[in-house]
Amino acid sequence: MNVVNTLQIIVANMLIYSTPLIFTSIGGVFSERGGIVNVGLEGIMTIGAFSSVVFNLTTAGMFGSMTPWLSILFGALIGALFSSLHAVATVNLRADHIVSGTVLNLMAPALGVFLLQVFYQQGQININEQIGYWNVPLLSNIPVIGKIFFTQTSLPGFLAIVVAILAWYVLFKTRFGLRLRSVGENPQAADTLGINVYAYRWAGVLLSGVLGGVGGAIYAQAISGNFSVSTIAGQGFISLAAMIFGKWNPIGAMLSSLLFGLFTSLAVVGGQIPGIKEIPSSFLQMAPYVFTIIVLALFLGKAIAPKADGVNYIKSK
């Protein structure tokens, strides 16, 4: 097997597996920068994957090859709707963020499989219209580099990188971003300055719903091609890890997602590569979680998450 081909497979798979993680972890960044801890990303992804699969199956005859893309948008919408459960519980009703997030994780697969049984009388369903490989126009013609990075690759992956840059801009260079961060750092102070803390926290959670929904939907539309109870099995928690590993920064979250995607890619395709195939795939699958603990313990300490992350804000009358 020649080196360029091998690298092409690794890089393309890295991007494909990272894409859902990039979207979801950026969603997590928005929620937690606004002060709402979101361990429910896994559940949001599950609902995104489920709703996109249902939309895909229902409309495949109508939209043809556009179906997966519209399905992803639908996944985003339902993801936002589902995340509003977390928002109303944590922002308005003073629920504990971890408990409420866990409710999302318990609720999503149960609801997904229940509705699947109601709609299709089966516990797993496959879609026909999927997102396939993509060659980047022009760039794919560059010798060697073009072959490795820009052929047989993932269009959503490149969109995810653009979204990460955009998210960074929104969070650090716009008025909305500044206000969102302020309600996550010091809600009292923000409130005194006339910022509507509840509204901004809602916005953060809803954004995490939209992006988590997109992440789950992309996983279903481009990777698994199906929905069952095990379609989303841990990707939401890897995204949570990527968000922490990336220090609550969209660019950091994107880079950690790419790193974690590389591990998954190596675990999946590494069997053919000398040097990688000797490492048991269990260890590659474990790596993102081990790295996150080590980094969190040794390098970051405690003063890194937004200050009021996980703290309910109760407006005084």
Place this chain on the structure above:
Amino acid sequence: MNNKTRKVLVPLIAIVFGFLLGAIIMLAFGYNPIWGYEDLFISALGSARSIGETLQTMGPLILTALSFAVAMKVGLFNIGMSGQALAGWISSMWFALSFPDIPRLLMIPLVVIIGMVFGAFMGFIPGILRALLGTSEVITTIMLNYIMLFFSTFMIHSMFQKNILMDNTTDQTKLISANASFRTNWMSSLTDNSTLNIGLIIAIIALVIMAIIFTKTTLGFEIKAVGLNPDASEYAGISAKRTLILSMVVAGALAGLGGVVYGFGYMQNFVSQSASLDIGFYGMAVALLGGNSPIGILFAALLFSVLQTGAPGMTNDGIPPEIVKVVTAAIIFFIAVKFIIEVMLPKAKAIKASEATKKKGEKA
């Protein structure tokens, strides 16, 4: 309304709301919720055998719920019960399969201890990281669930001896010998050959021991004190760090024991897992519903065991049994937003006992 009635009323109202939501969903999709719930309870409690299955399900749930409760009392979120239980299950199973000839009286205490030790180790890691470096235990326990999940796959594929695995597969082990199993003739025959086993007795013993530790011992007092205010505890001469680590070790040991009970009572072997163990997350649900108190945990575990055991019965009415998990999640949701229930409660009382409010008004 005093605190005690409130403590009982809030979970009861949450349960009612949860069942109502389930009923609304069933109605919305054209099912009859009354038949559904009827079949749920019949298949959970309708015969000696189903009662046995329901009681069996309680064992691991009580233990993982106690695990969550111990950590919660010291102010920590232990979400790592799945991984801790998995560690307890796989380690004790490996031992029992490797030495199948150990007599029963020795075997059972040994597997219990091994499972608890490995579970405790899984709890020790987040405990010490939290105490010494301030690392969020929520994150480390979630990460450890997955690390343990993949490590257990590695163990069964690459570390287990070939002769303890089922023929032609590396995904599950052979069944344990009769002298390692937690099932006993008298418990099985009492409940028409159900899987009821001494795991339930072990769980109840653990429940009583923890109740005594919480209320009668220095350790219990220290745990409560650190949970309420770590700084004040330090001034009072309690080492908050030591208490944090110790509670996580105890929490891990309890969840590890839950894994042992699940493995030796229900499964009878080890099967490679593709997702986190359910008993972990449902243990959290049980503890939250039971308000982290031993007696509350007992009743909450009973309710969730009824739901879990009875769920398949709903297929008699063509209702997908997953609705029960939706109900479970909804109950926890209403517990989480108990603020809204608590706001409702005094108002309801105010209308009935208007005199009391009048007095208050006069004072104000």
